[in-house]
Amino acid sequence: MDAITKAKKAAGEKAAALVQPGMLVGLGTGSTAYWAIEKIGQMVKEGLNIQAVATSIASEKQALALGIPITSFSEIQQLDLDIDGADEISEEGQLIKGGGGSLLREKIVALASRHRVIVGDERKYVKTLGKFPLPIEVVPFGWELVFKTLQALQGHPTLRTKDDQPYITDNSNYIIDCSFGVIREPEQLHQQLKTLTGVVETGLFLNLKPTVIIAYENGDVKTI
Numbered sequence: 711m712d713a714i715t716k717a718k719k720a721a722g723e724k725a726a727a728l729v730q731p732g733m734l735v736g737l738g739t740g741s742t743a744y745w746a747i748e749k750i751g752q753m754v755k756e757g758l759n760i761q762a763v764a765t766s767i768a769s770e771k772q773a774l775a776l777g778i779p780i781t782s783f784s785e786i787q788q789l790d791l792d793i794d795g796a797d798e799i800s801e802e803g804q805l806i807k808g809g810g811g812s813l814l815r816e817k818i819v820a821l822a823s824r825h826r827v828i829v830g831d832e833r834k835y836v837k838t839l840g841k842f843p844l845p846i847e848v849v850p851f852g853w854e855l856v857f858k859t860l861q862a863l864q865g866h867p868t869l870r871t872k873d874d875q876p877y878i879t880d881n882s883n884y885i886i887d888c889s890f891g892v893i894r895e896p897e898q899l900h901q902q903l904k905t906l907t908g909v910v911e912t913g914l915f916l917n918l919k920p921t922v923i924i925a926y927e928n929g930d931v932k933t934i
């Protein structure tokens with residue numbers, strides 16, 4: 711296992727240790743949240759009694775294979791703890807998410823959780839957001855019009871593709887990745903993008919006050 715994978719595993723497992731018996735837990739998506747889900751699966755096998763809501767079909771499959779009981783918002787209203795990764799984590803705890811395409815469900819789950827834990831390796835921790843392209847989930851109908859507007863807003867948009875076809879999210883939408891440069895006013899940008907008809911959600915996760923767990927290649931793990 712390389713040093714970055716080790717760091718992701720360390721961060722994910724440290725977050726999993728915060729899960730207590732009886733909790734309703736949000737399961738994030740991506741290569742870091744993966745390790746938290748693995749650890750929670752192990753804890754469930756050892757007798758931990760929890761229920762979880764997954765933020766993607768992939769994470770739900772992983773959880774079910776591990777025997778983690780899955781519930782949904784038709785059964786519950788609020789979660790106790792959400793553990794998820796991020797693509798960028800600013801010093802103020804503001805986030806860019808959606809590199810793996812799961813931003814919409816991730817945001818729904820994060821907003822439904824009383825506590826949020828974000829796990830990442832040291833490469834994710836930045837002074838200011840904006841180096842990682844900002845994912846924006848859009849409905850497929852008329853996406854070209856949103857794309858043109860994003861061009862006009864200097865977002866340098868790119869339609870995300872997979873196998874030369876538009877990438878399709880778990881919600882049957884498309885993703886447009888944008889580069890606005892350094893994002894000095896994330897709330898303003900998020901609001902501006904949300905008002906565009908056809909935009910479903912942006913990857914800016916703001917003011918969620920997460921506990922941040924950063925793991926370093928040298929083996930250190932810091933909770934911020």
Ligand SMILES: O=C[C@H](O)[C@H](O)[C@H](O)COP(=O)(O)O
Pocket residue numbers: 738739740741742743794795796797806807808809810811812813816
């Ligand atoms: O859509 C994907 C999510 O926002 C992920 O949590 C994010 O991309 C981080 O993923 P990873 O831990 O694989 O870098």
